[in-house]
Amino acid sequence: MAGPQKRRSGGIPRGLATTGPVLFSYGFRPFFLGAALMAIMVMALWILALTCGLPVGGSYGAAHWHAHEMLFGFAPAVVAGFLLTSVPNWTGRLPVSGRPLMALFGLWVAGRIVLLQPDLSGIGIAIAIDSLFLPALLLIFAREIVAGRKWKDLKVLIVLALLSAANIGFHVAALIGEHGGLAQRLAVSAYTVLIMIMGGRIIPSFSRNWLNQRGEKLFPIPFSTFDTVAIAGGAMALGGWTLLPESHLTGLIALVAFGLHIVRLKRWRGHAVFAEKLLFILHTAYAFIPLGFLAIALGTQDYLGANSVLHVLTVGAMATMMLAVMTRATRGHTGRVLAGSRTTTFSYASILLAALLRPAADLMPNHMTTLYAAAGLFWIAAFALFVVEYGPMLTRVRRVGLADR
Incomplete structure (x- = not known):
């Protein structure tokens, strides 16, 4: 169990805050709640922008604002909450909590506020403020990973560096009036690589623990050379898609990655944990990784449009996995039983429907508006x-989590 806050070199207080707001006692609390509220707000405002012409984003542009806030507003908050909670477990160092956590969360909030109407502060100032958060995360985790000598986790820093670069690239494209397709694909690829890495760490481990508790004898296959090959193949496919999304070579590599990740997913025995939705959703979310590679391959042959390919990965893999991690981590780190409630199951069903309907909208132009609206409402x-279910857990009660025992 983590103790009260202490001071490390540099005078930064670390450890779980035992006084002050519960919300800032651990990294997952403010960032998971903030991410969920952000997801609702961005989608609601985007629907109003499409239907009523609401001028969100000002001169930045409503479409640019929507894409940016999903990729560089909502998603980094989930990543921050996950890593601020997980990295201390990896390194054995005390977590960032209390006032330093408030400051970091405040930096994220500031970016969201200024980009909502960037003309009020000046678009250059708004972009500068927004661009601070991801590098700040990078520096925090670099310090922790290096100090903890966890060199194998340096790949997380590469992902954060790519996201920081993609964010700046997206801003540059928006400023010159271009669609930030390259920056979008780079960001989505970085998130997907992170899911491939972390999914391989948590999904078979959590599944094995659950099966072992029930006396099962067949377990997920642990990480091996095959997983390294699968991740490398997936990274190559994503690199090709980022730089050459229409190349036939990209499509061929993506098909190979599709096969590798189908096999990888099968090795984790997801069907055996179907009864526990808190676990099964992790396998389901990961299934969108190979589906994303298949979509990339189909996109190179003009069978799928660019938006459909993008949303298989963003709504299917990214958002579904993020919701799955948010629910499980919140329960685990607030001392709740690791079992999905009916409300949680409904939230999973809703995000899966959004993940299926959003790409389908591009395939059925006659029903596009209806499918857009339905996907957006299911997302919300x-x-x-x-x-509704996890907000009180995150804000009201300071409990010792299962992971801290």
């Missing part, structure tokens, strides 16, 4: 249900 429902 998924995160609204999270806020």
